[in-house]
Amino acid sequence: xxxxxxxxxxxxxxxxxxxxxxxxxxxxxxxxxxxxxYSYLINSTRTFVQAYDLPGPxxxxxxxxxxxxxxxxxxxxxxxxxxxxxxxxxxxxxxxRTYFPLFQRxxxxxxxxxxxxxxxxxxxxxxxxxxxxxxxxxxxxxxxPHPNRFVRNDVTVEFLDRLRAGxxxxxxxxxxATKVCFLFARKFLPCTLDRLLRFAPxxxxxxx
Numbered sequence: 001x002x003x004x005x006x007x008x009x010x011x012x013x014x015x016x017x018x019x020x021x022x023x024x025x026x027x028x029x030x031x032x033x034x035x036x037x038y039s040y041l042i043n044s045t046r047t048f049v050q051a052y053d054l055p056g057p058x059x060x061x062x063x064x065x066x067x068x069x070x071x072x073x074x075x076x077x078x079x080x081x082x083x084x085x086x087x088x089x090x091x092x093x094x095x096x097r098t099y100f101p102l103f104q105r106x107x108x109x110x111x112x113x114x115x116x117x118x119x120x121x122x123x124x125x126x127x128x129x130x131x132x133x134x135x136x137x138x139x140x141x142x143x144x145p146h147p148n149r150f151v152r153n154d155v156t157v158e159f160l161d162r163l164r165a166g167x168x169x170x171x172x173x174x175x176x177a178t179k180v181c182f183l184f185a186r187k188f189l190p191c192t193l194d195r196l197l198r199f200a201p202x203x204x205x206x207x208x
Contacts, residue, residue, distance in 0.1 A: 050079035
């Protein structure tokens with residue numbers, strides 16, 4: 001997974017006009033129109049890679065002592081695999097020859113590199129320039145290893161408005177408090193497309 005992400009970044013970096021890089025899945029949807037998303041990203045002074053310390057088997061329990069001394073258990077971080085980064089960080093990820101080989105050798109199941117590599121790397125080397133949050137909203141309220149999946153009847157104007165308002169979350173953007181914490185959301189199944197297209201012009205201010 002990480003090898004694929006690095007290849008995607010390397011290919012995107014070939015276009016010198018690209019300044020921001022976002023990883024989404026096929027089940028992600030935008031919560032705002034393109035101009036709003038573009039402005040939010042291009043004017044941000046931070047990157048958006050979620051990284052947090054999580055005790056227990058799915059957090060620190062996935063750490064391998066064989067990664068020491070380069071990576072210690074105190075360095076170990078977990079986070080969403082859906083990231084946004086600037087060109088400087090993307091170059092560093094693609095060029096990394098220190099931490100990536102450690103994950104190749106020692107991050108074996110139950111360790112999942114896509115949940116730990118970037119959070120750990122960014123925490124260790126780029127924490128000062130990272131917002132430490134993801135821009136992709138996910139519903140984990142039902143528990144389990146996978147987030148909630150949304151079907152056609154879940155998509156309503158009220159639901160989309162709630163997500164656009166951060167679903168009650170508060171966060172920081174360029175040093176100021178904001179309700180716009182998420183630009184994308186998942187997991188939306190293909191059956192939601194007709195309703196999303198119907199509501200997008202009004203709710204998300206897309207062109208009809």
